[in-house]
Amino acid sequence: MPELPEVETIKNGLVPFLEGAKxxxxxxxxxxxxxxxxEGFKQYLIGASFNKLKRRAKYIIxxxxxxxxxxxxxxxxxxxxxxxxxxxxxxDDYVYQTGAKTVHDHVTIDLETTKGEEFKLxxxxxxxxxxxxxxxxxxxxxxxxxxxxGPEPLEDDFDGKALLERIGKKAAPIKLALLNQEIIVGLxxxxxxxxxxxxxxxxxxxxxxxxxxxADLLVKNIKEVLNVAIGAGGSTLNDFRHADGNLGGFxxxxxxxxxxxADCPDKKCGGKIERIVQGGRSTFxxxxxxx
DNA sequence: CTGTACTCCTGGGGGC
DNA sequence: TGCCCCCAGGAGTACA
Numbered sequence: 001m002p003e004l005p006e007v008e009t010i011k012n013g014l015v016p017f018l019e020g021a022k023x024x025x026x027x028x029x030x031x032x033x034x035x036x037x038x039e040g041f042k043q044y045l046i047g048a049s050f051n052k053l054k055r056r057a058k059y060i061i062x063x064x065x066x067x068x069x070x071x072x073x074x075x076x077x078x079x080x081x082x083x084x085x086x087x088x089x090x091x092d093d094y095v096y097q098t099g100a101k102t103v104h105d106h107v108t109i110d111l112e113t114t115k116g117e118e119f120k121l122x123x124x125x126x127x128x129x130x131x132x133x134x135x136x137x138x139x140x141x142x143x144x145x146x147x148x149x150g151p152e153p154l155e156d157d158f159d160g161k162a163l164l165e166r167i168g169k170k171a172a173p174i175k176l177a178l179l180n181q182e183i184i185v186g187l188x189x190x191x192x193x194x195x196x197x198x199x200x201x202x203x204x205x206x207x208x209x210x211x212x213x214x215a216d217l218l219v220k221n222i223k224e225v226l227n228v229a230i231g232a233g234g235s236t237l238n239d240f241r242h243a244d245g246n247l248g249g250f251x252x253x254x255x256x257x258x259x260x261x262a263d264c265p266d267k268k269c270g271g272k273i274e275r276i277v278q279g280g281r282s283t284f285x286x287x288x289x290x291x
Numbered sequence: 292c293t294g295t296a297c298t299c300c301t302g303g304g305g306g307c
Numbered sequence: 308t309g310c311c312c313c314c315a316g317g318a319g320t321a322c323a
Contacts (some may be wrong), residue, residue, distance in 0.1 A: 034319090279294085282315090
């Protein structure tokens with residue numbers, strides 16, 4: 001799925017269109033997503049306007065003017081497209097696009113901006129691992145989606161000390177600990193691999209074996225890789241693009257992720273990137289410089 | 292407590 | 308061309 005940087009970029013891209021916009025109509029496909037839509041989903045939405053858009057972990061939160069908030073998680077393959085005025089803009093670029101078919105359009109929202117311009121928001125999700133929910137705005141933090149979530153990695157007060165506190169005595173491999181949203185939110189398979197590579201930390205190291213110094217470096221690199229990715233995506237999403245939805249410039253060049261067999265980017269290292277499986281998911285790392 | 296296996300799904304790509 | 312198998316950026320649950 002979209003990890004924190006992608007969700008942040010999408011949220012930021014939606015802000016100028018959605019904040020203040022009024023929901024004129026909502027239509028749903030006949031498929032359910034990860035969960036059923038909540039009772040009265042459409043009724044709460046239609047006629048409401050969006051106040052603020054926020055991000056928490058990998059969720060987009062759309063605060064409405066009726067004390068409810070829309071909670072959106074993109075799962076593995078969720079994409080959001082805005083269409084209006086003969087143009088469309090798709091906020092994805094990180095997920096395969098060729099398979100996009102309207103048969104997987106599950107949520108369509110007709111909107112009207114404060115200036116009276118009409119447009120549609122379309123949520124497309126082939127694998128349907130995403131979710132849309134409705135939560136009382138003042139109960140978001142204790143809702144089932146958010147109650148167990150760990151700290152935001154980009155918060156100023158999140159540092160190596162805070163990470164070690166969250167890890168506690170956990171002997172699980174550091175790779176899996178970082179994917180655990182109860183310990184730290186927003187990281188997924190890609191950025192965990194990248195941050196561990198940058199920090200020269202072996203993904204199979206027990207989480208509780210990290211020194212304070214290693215944790216400091218790891219957190220510094222987590223922030224770095226997330227901020228670079230947000231910076232790369234953020235600048236491309238300012239306006240509607242033409243109908244092919246091509247944003248460009250959002251391609252990541254990964255150091256370790258998906259580079260099995262490639263030379264370690266550090267020429268002085270001379271190692272080769274390897275792929276192993278942890279928790280049923282691929283881990284890419286350099287066994288020579290990650291200790 | 293741990294770790295693992297499996298679940299929800301579709302689609303792309305490689306091998307044959 | 309097709310078929311089969313593996314893989315995919317998430318995350319919850321069940322079970323030993």
